[in-house]
Amino acid sequence: MMTGYLANLALPRIGEITRCVALGKKEKIPVDQLIGTVVIERTIDFLSLMIIMVFLIILSGDQITIFLRESILDPIQQKVFSIFGSTWILWIILLTLMVTGLFLLIRYKKRLRKIRFFAKLFDLARGIINGLKTITNLKRKWEFILLTIVIWVNYTLMTWVVVFSIESTSHLTLADSIFLLVIGGLAMSAPVQSGLGAFHYIISRGLLIVKGIPLEEGLVYALLTHESQLIFVAIVGTISFFIIFRRHPKDETQ
Secondary structure, three states: OOOHHHHOOOOOOOHHHHHHHHHHHHHOOOOOHHHHHHHHHHHHHHHHHHHHHHHHHHHHHHHHHHHHHHHHHHHHHHHHOOOOOOOHHHHHHHHHHHHHHHHHHHHOOOHHHHOOOHHHHHHHHHOOOOOOOHHHHHHHHHHHHHHHHHHHHHHHHHHHHHHHHHHHHHHOOOOHHHHHHHHHHHHHOOOOHHHHHHHHHHHHHHHHHHHHHHHHHHHHHHHOOOOOOOOHHHHHHHHHHHHHHHHHHHHOOO
């Protein structure tokens, strides 16, 4: 896991592949099947975040909705509108490309399999599907659900404990930390290395709009939260990378 986080500092989301390669090397599991489990993991993370967001909107009222609209939804819509003229045009283009691509894959599947690149692509897709099927074969489903809840509780506490390091944020409650967790999670999904910039932007503006905390103070909180994790990832990730990928004497003799 830490090896994957370290790789994300180099390129966005490359850590997911790196983690699969590292685990495949250690446990001798096909990488394509491990990619399927990563897809499951990210899907569950997204669903968990959406569930928390829904509860947050219900409990907090219009403030969260206003922030999400002003800081995330409206800027995205304006960007799409400036490029395509309408969001419907973008959806039509994407849908057309998806349908056309799917039709060509199904129609010429046998011919494409004769090409080495597409043969590898089909094998990878099959491995991912097999990995996705693991969610239906869990032997300890309730333990899986419990550990998922525990992880998100710890994420919340990790977000909350930092507020006490700054006087202007020390009055924030546990419920406020859930809000920060949600918007921070949305920022971390941005296609940049480890959420650099996006996390700081959204957190500082979230604290300003919803809690009235000055932008500079919100940015200090974001820096403390993000960069403390970044330093930890850099140190532990480097050690983990060395442990997993170093060559052992017995490997050199083979």
